[in-house]
Amino acid sequence: MSISKTTTALFQPFEGGGLKLANRVVMAPMTRSFSPDGVPGPDVAGYYRRRAENGVxxxxxEGTVINHPAAPADRDVPHFYGEEALAGWQKVVHEVHEAGGKIAPQIWHTGTARQRETFPESNVDPIGPSGLSLTGKPVSEPLTKQEIRELVQGYAQSAADAKRLGFDAVEIHGAHGYLIDQFFWEVTNKRTDEYGGDLVGRTRFAVEVIEAVRAAVGPEFPIIFRFSQWKPVDYSAKLAATPEELERFLAPLSAAGVDIFHASTRRFWEPEFADSExxxxxWTRKLTGKPTITVGSVGLNSEFTSLFESGQGGETTGIEQLVERLERGEFDLVAVGRALLTDPAWAAKIRDGRVEELKPFTKESLATLS
Structure with a gap:
């Protein structure tokens, strides 16, 4: 395999949204569950350092959970609260910065996506705007307004701690059917108060989270917001069916203080709406004027869900189309997931043209922190 298209655009410096980066390559957040009892250790620090050393x-x-008893989905997902866990993250920041990299934690609450049977050690009920699972099944009581206020402050505290520990930005996880996304989606949000209703009304919780995070970190600290149309139970789901609806959805989030939008798709090359590539x-960049991160099977010859459904790995593939779209200014940054998970030197190999050395993604890659 060879890459005929120059990758120069991918390795141009970036400045925007409060961030200054050496290049356009972003490591996508990927849950690894290698933090026993929520505490990241030296192996986690080394895992992130290796990506920084190799030019990311x-x-x-990976998603780190805020201080709420129902936030995590399993015992080994890292916490972003508590003295021991935050001390672990302090070491991660040190290692990444020493290697010349920059890093942002993704702060997260799983909402009703958390299943009791997969986390039997905890007897805490999962929570959500209307207490509904992603299939619309009742699993708990709807959140009270007081509980919502406490959750908002949980996000804000984690963001404040991120800044205090020396992180370079913070990403709020608002995608993939987790808590914030459950407020967005009409299937899981049946509220009739100010946190429900139409598409804009359903952004209220996210807006309050973003505003509280902004108040906690100050005006200059970069806030990244990740969102998706698709849900794990419905890959064809759409929060916004048209560009006009997407603009109405994004406007309050942008105004609340988002600096960079991370638009999660399964395949970066697929158009979002008809009549446009x-x-x-x-679309998010066009509608908000804010920098955006694209993501979705970058560097693989098939998108991530099919890799697991087939039981096969994913071969590495060229990125000519990706670079062309980056050069056109369609988006600003490129998040790489599975390809970078299995090969910490992916960015350096792409930069240096050593594509024959790229390692293919396999399911076995998930078993270790390479």
Whole structure:
């Protein structure tokens, strides 16, 4: 395999949204569950350091849970609260910065996506705006307004701690059917108060989270917001069916204080709406004027869900189309997930043209922190 298209655009410096990066390569957040009892250790620090050493411009960590009893989905997902866990993250920041990289934690609450049977050690009920699972099944009581206020402050505290520990930005996880996304989606949000209703009304919780995070970190600290149309139970789901709806959805989030939007798609090359080749990140950039991160099977010859459904790995593939779209200014940054998970030197190999050395993604890659 060879890459005929120059990758120069991918390795140009980036400045925007409060961030200055050496290049456009971002490590996508990927849950690894290698933090026993929520505490990241030296192996986690080494895992992120290796990506920084090999030229990743910005590392976004795996999802880290805020201080709420129902936030995690399993015992080994890292916490972003508590003295021991935060001390572990302090070491991660040190290692990444020493290697010349930059890093942002992704702060997260799983909401009703958390299942009791997969986390039997905890007897805490999962929570959500209307207490509904992603299939619309009742699993708990709807959140009270007081509980919502406490959750908002949980996000704000984690963001404040991120800044205090020396992180370079913070990403709020608002995608993939987790808590914030459950407020967005009409299937899981049946509220009739100010946190429900139409598409704009359903952004209220996210807006309050973003505003509280902004108040906690100050005006200059970069806030990244990740969102998706698709849900794990419905890959064809759409929060916004048209560009006009997407603009109405994004406007309150942008105004609340988002600096950079991370638009999660399963395949970066697919257009988001008819009659335009723009993907979700492209539309988001066009509608908000804010920098955007694209993501979705970058560097693989098939998208991530099919790799697991087939039981096969994913071969590495060229990135000519990706670079062309980056050069056109469709988006600003490129998040790489599975390809970078299995090969910490992916960015350096792409930069140096050593594509024959790229390691293919396999399911076995998930068993270790390479």
């Amino acid at each position: 411009g910005l590392i976004i960590t 723009l993907n979700l990140a492209g």
